[in-house]
Amino acid sequence: MSSISSVTLLGSGVLGGQIAWHSAFKGKNVVVYDIAEDALTHCREAHQQYAAIYAGSLGASETDIAATHGRLTFTTDIADAVRGADLVIEAVPEIPDVKTVVFKEIADLLPEHTLVATNSSTLLPSTFAEATGRPEKFCALHFGNGIWAMNFAEIMAHALTARSTLTQITEFAIEIGMMPIPVRKEQNGYVVNTWTLALSNAAQTLVTNGISTPEDVDRSFMKFGFPIGPFGMLDQVNMKTAFDILAYWGEVRDDRQMTANAQWIKENLIDKGRHGAQSGAGYYTWPEPAFMAPDFLAIPDISKVPEIVSLLLPS
Template sequence: MAALQRLTVLGSGVLGGQIAWHSAFKGKSVVVYDISDTALEGCRAAHENYAGIYLGDLGASTEDITATRQRLSYTTDLETAVAEADLVIEAVPEIPDVKAAVYKEMAPLLPTGTLVATNTSTLLPSEFASATGRPDKFCALHFATTLWAMNFTEIMAQPATSRQTLTVVTEFAIEIGMVPIPVRKEHSGYLVNSWLVPLLNAAQTLVTNGIATASDVDRTFLVNGARFGPMGMFDMIGMKTAYDVLAYWGGQTGDTQMSANAAYLKEHFLDNGLLGMHTGKGYYEYPDPAYQQPDFLAVPGLSAVPSIVSLILPD
């Protein structure tokens, strides 16, 4: 089978937008689909931000950025979006019914040879294989946020996925500069989210229950030399995705604390239009979050002792 050159990304949110931009930067022709012009305008704005990152951090030339823009197109028409696709990557909200509906709508519109991959964070691809209408051509291809820096992608089959599909999708991952991580059994959360979701849920519990501030949670993580902590990760992933994951799994497992954490994110962030790094504010403000400032881990002076003690034992 020929290389997958024409990519369609369903969903223009944080990861969908990043997958689209990076794939175009690596030479693929990319169509970005979303259900509203407003969403696509947000994606275009994010792409302009990524242009600056690639120029400043990845050594891209102005010619590289111009070529990347030329390889990108945007549409709200699903039939147009997938008409010439070699590969469709689904990155719509982490809500099972939403994903299934998109697959069912798309199935009769796809060319015969088109492969389909889901970027779902925690759901199993086998849940949607039938809805795609081509189970043998369907697998999971999960990227990490800020994929230009965290350049790995997890590849996972469902029972009907063909070896040929896995072969060509893995080749695609390598062609766009990703380290392919094979997931040897179908598993909710792949590798990274199997440890990341419990970490984020535990960190959010400390904030939800008033045990610590977001900044102090991150300080306990950053002293190990990490670039960002759990609460910064919420901002990077995006509050909507984080909410969807915690709300769904809290309900599925009966985990009342996880559900409470989801409710906290909704009340403090989603209801106020604060979606994380993507919109400039979440737990931190961007582009210069507090955790990147030189004094974030500074040892305080003795004059700070009374205020610290009052936080532990209020007057």
């Protein structure tokens, strides 16, 4: 059993909120920190949604839900947030400079024994190890969106991570019901996002360049037996994260198409208030996106042929 009983989440966004709720559901005492009270309010609202999901999908009782709420604390005071933490999980935006500032801010505030992990989905722990002030107690611990169902945790060390740190982090992951995915070498994108970034960028390229639509891309993907397509997944990740990742790697790789894909997301979704599933709209309208409709993968009636043919001809 790990020595981790008190966990602090730095960042109350989609994944930060999910990790906080799930860790509390599994018996950990959790403090959720964010810079703005509005963000914490949104997180509390999301936790009400998760309560319903856990009751319906995981069989959580009213007592379980009440106990989970009771283990959660929210604050905009970062010193207060980390004061009693055994583990601090950073889940702020996927922007290297932002993460570095946060790690430097907490470095002198942490108890000596506290472990630190980044929930980064693409960035390397070695990028931030020095900023934490405790590189031997730092590693990456990346969770999947929809943590109650996508219950995996990618664990990545850097050159100075202590074995004892990795032992406790792996034990913690198992204690909260995660399947550990050991990333054996530092790799941008880890395991999951190495293939999902490629998939998402390829899918968005088809839309950015006017070759297909989100719905038809997802149809082609789901016909292989997958329950959800790339755009359904992106909606659940949220548009800001998708934009940040594509914009960052587009610049790093000097990839004009990836940069154009990020810009498409900004102009067509973010700027129009379509931030993804939690906001009620992204590529799809939620909570009943089109890809969940019974007829989404149905063969169309032959009367639709003229409409389909019109899509194949120059406009």
